[in-house]
Amino acid sequence: MDVPPSSPVPDPFDAVSDLQVFGEFGEVNPSISDGSTFTFLSPERMEQMFQGGAEGCYLYARQENPSGHALGEALARLEGTEAAHVTSSGMAAIAATLLGLCRSGSVILAERTVYGGTYALLRNFLPRFGITTRFLDLADLAAVREAFRPEVALVYAESLTNPLLRTPPLGALAELAHAHRVPLVVDNTFTPLIMTPAREGADVVIHSLTKFINGMSDCVGGVICGSRAFLEKLTDVHEGPLMLLGPTMDSLRAAQIYKNLHTLPVRMRAHSANALVYASRLEALGCRVTYPGLAGYADREIFERQRHARYGYGGLLTLDAGDLPSARTLVLRLQDAGVGWLAVSLGFHRTLFSPSGVSTSSEIPPEERDAMGLGEGLVRISVGLDHDIERSWQRLHRCLEGLPLPRSEPRRETTVRL
Ligand SMILES: *Cc1c(COP(=O)(O)O)cnc(C)c1O
Numbered sequence: 205m206d207v208p209p210s211s212p213v214p215d216p217f218d219a220v221s222d223l224q225v226f227g228e229f230g231e232v233n234p235s236i237s238d239g240s241t242f243t244f245l246s247p248e249r250m251e252q253m254f255q256g257g258a259e260g261c262y263l264y265a266r267q268e269n270p271s272g273h274a275l276g277e278a279l280a281r282l283e284g285t286e287a288a289h290v291t292s293s294g295m296a297a298i299a300a301t302l303l304g305l306c307r308s309g310s311v312i313l314a315e316r317t318v319y320g321g322t323y324a325l326l327r328n329f330l331p332r333f334g335i336t337t338r339f340l341d342l343a344d345l346a347a348v349r350e351a352f353r354p355e356v357a358l359v360y361a362e363s364l365t366n367p368l369l370r371t372p373p374l375g376a377l378a379e380l381a382h383a384h385r386v387p388l389v390v391d392n393t394f395t396p397l398i399m400t401p402a403r404e405g406a407d408v409v410i411h412s413l414t415k416f417i418n419g420m421s422d423c424v425g426g427v428i429c430g431s432r433a434f435l436e437k438l439t440d441v442h443e444g445p446l447m448l449l450g451p452t453m454d455s456l457r458a459a460q461i462y463k464n465l466h467t468l469p470v471r472m473r474a475h476s477a478n479a480l481v482y483a484s485r486l487e488a489l490g491c492r493v494t495y496p497g498l499a500g501y502a503d504r505e506i507f508e509r510q511r512h513a514r515y516g517y518g519g520l521l522t523l524d525a526g527d528l529p530s531a532r533t534l535v536l537r538l539q540d541a542g543v544g545w546l547a548v549s550l551g552f553h554r555t556l557f558s559p560s561g562v563s564t565s566s567e568i569p570p571e572e573r574d575a576m577g578l579g580e581g582l583v584r585i586s587v588g589l590d591h592d593i594e595r596s597w598q599r600l601h602r603c604l605e606g607l608p609l610p611r612s613e614p615r616r617e618t619t620v621r622l
Contacts, residue, residue, distance in 0.1 A: 216400045216512060217469045219281035225274055236459040237270040254441055267439055267447050271455035275462045279417075279427045282465075283392070283409045284402045288429040289439060289446060290458055294393060294412025295321050296451030297426030301389060301408055302326075302358075303445040304438045308334030310357035315342045315372060317365040317568075317576055319391065324567045326360075341576075342372040343503070345380065352384050359386065363401055363510075364394040367522055367560035367584040368577065369494050371503035374510060378405025394550070397472045398515045408434065416519070416551030418461045419471055425453055425461055469515070471589060475551075476516025478596075479587035483521045485597055489604070490611035492524035519588075520550060522560070525581040526610045531559040534583060537603040543596060550586030555596070557585045581610075 227235040242262040244250040252258040262268055272290045280288035291297040302325070306312065314326055316339035326337040338351050342361050359381040361372045374390060381388040387407035392399060396416050401409045411417055413425035428435065428446075438446045446452075476497075483495030496507045497517030507517070525531040535557055539546045544555025548563055561573055561580045568578070590596040 213512065215514065216282055216284065216397055219284075220278050220465070223278055223281065225277075233463060234271065234274040234459065237265075237455045239269075240265045257436070263441070265455070266450050266452045267441065269452075269455050269458075271458040271462070272453050275453075275458045275465070276427065278462060278465055279411070280429055282396070283429040284400055285409060285429040285431065287432040287435045288427050289435050290413070290453045290461075291426040291428065291446065292451040292453050293424040294391075294410070294414055294426040295325070296449075297410045297412070297428045298322055298391065299325060300438055300445040300449065300451060301410060301428050302330065302335070302360075303449075304434070305387065305389070306330075306335045306357045309355055310335050311353060311355040312337040312358055312360055313342075313348060313351050313356055314339055314360040315362055315365055316340060316572070317368050317370070317578070318360065318362055319366050319393070320567045322360075322391070327567070342377060343370060345373070345376055348377065348380055352380075356384060356386055359388045360391075361388065361406075362391040362394065363399045364496070364518065364520070366394065367582060369496065369520060369522060371496065371507045371510065373506050374399075374401055374404035374406060378407075381407075394520055395511075395518055397469060398476075398511050398518055400512065402429070404510060407431070413461055414551075415549065416472065416475070417468060418464050419468070419551055419553065420464060421549060421552040421556075423457050423460070425457060426451075471553075472515045472519070474589045475519030475587055478590055478593045479519045479521055479585075480517060481593045481597060482585070482587055482600065485601070486521075486523060491604075492610050492612060493521055495521040519586055521585050521587065523583045523585060524579065524610055525559075525583055526579075526608060528559065528562065528580040530607055530609065531581045531583050534603060534607060534609075535559060538600065541599040541603050543600050543603065544585075544588060550584075552586065553589040555585060555588040555590065557583055560584045 225234045227233055241264055249258055253261060253263045275290050276288040314337050340347050340351055342348060359377055361377055364371055378388045389408040390401035390406040391410045392401050393412045393415050408430040411427045413427055438444045441447055480497045483493050483498055486493040487498055525534050535546045538557060544557055547556045548558050549556055560582050561578050
């Protein structure tokens with residue numbers, strides 16, 4: 205791999221790689237904590253914990269434990285926030301954040317193409333508790349401006365929308381949110397290292413650690429990155445949703461994800477390099493492909509402004525197979541040819557693909573999917589760490605033979621190299 209160009213903007217991984225956390229006996233990794241509860245040297249110290257915390261003390265592992273704390277600290281450094289708290293899943297991080305910011309009567313302004321699980325939470329579940337959502341195209345700043353009312357409690361965005369892969373203008377959204385004294389919450393699951401939403405003004409940054417950050421598709425996990433005050437509010441013994449709903453990450457998992465996090469820069473560059481090969485070759489064939497690294501990408505200017513260049517354009521692309529039968533044929537062929545696996549999720553070392561409209565975005569009613577251009581033929585591809593992308597491309601190319609994929613004019617003009 206070429207040495208990446210250095211950039212005047214600090215690399216978001218610098219602060220992670222400078223972390224010096226050793227185990228109890230000087231091990232090169234932090235010790236794995238092995239207790240659900242912690243002893244106190246005095247009853248007064250224990251009482252202090254219940255009155256708002258005692259610096260450097262742990263009370264009970266549901267609230268916080270040393271292994272989760274070490275991972276949280278690394279992720280806070282990654283996202284450039286004061287603090288971070290890990291959770292048992294990405295959805296747990298999202299749910300706890302929303303419940304921490306809202307009360308009955310609150311309104312959320314959210315991107316209309318958020319992740320399917322988030323969409324279902326906002327649309328089907330939270331209204332039971334009087335929390336409602338206005339779904340908007342967050343790129344339409346005039347519409348966002350008009351949607352503000354006193355009940356609005358937050359703006360909820362994703363760094364890259366799923367599965368349409370649009371890039372919202374985070375800086376402008378942060379400005380709008382702050383003008384109304386509400387936070388901007390950004391789910392950065394699709395673009396770790398590539399984007400640092402807090403740098404654009406986001407107040408809370410969430411990840412599903414299940415995806416790129418852990419990268420092994422062997423567990424689920426999540427994180428909330430934000431101010432120390434916000435995370436203390438969420439973990440408050442008496443009224444914090446993280447403490448009271450209990451979405452705790454187990455110590456063993458936290459220790460495992462901590463180790464995998466340290467290979468993230470290498471993996472992200474490889475995902476991006478491989479995805480760029482697929483995207484530019486598919487585009488050259490005239491296929492309808494969406495990838496932020498292509499010259500014709502709709503939000504190219506915003507993406508360029510928000511990204512850390514050395515990590516490329518990410519591992520996700522979409523290919524429009526036209527209709528559902530073609531999408532089904534294509535994904536089966538890809539699996540049989542060994543290009544990757546027909547599976548939801550993303551950020552794995554193997555390529556994963558699924559027809560989004562009928563799987564991860566099936567929560568969205570069909571008429572709304574049509575309105576936003578999310579056709580049933582859309583296949584989302586999370587490109588893996590294939591060691592020989594040429595070999596994989598030959599396989600992928602053969603899978604397209606004879607398929608009636610919609611084609612546009614082939615274009616040769618593609619992109620910068622990584
Ligand atoms: C997977 C995902 C989630 C949910 O995370 P889990 O770890 O599966 O709970 C949230 N947001 C995005 C963008 C995701 O891809």
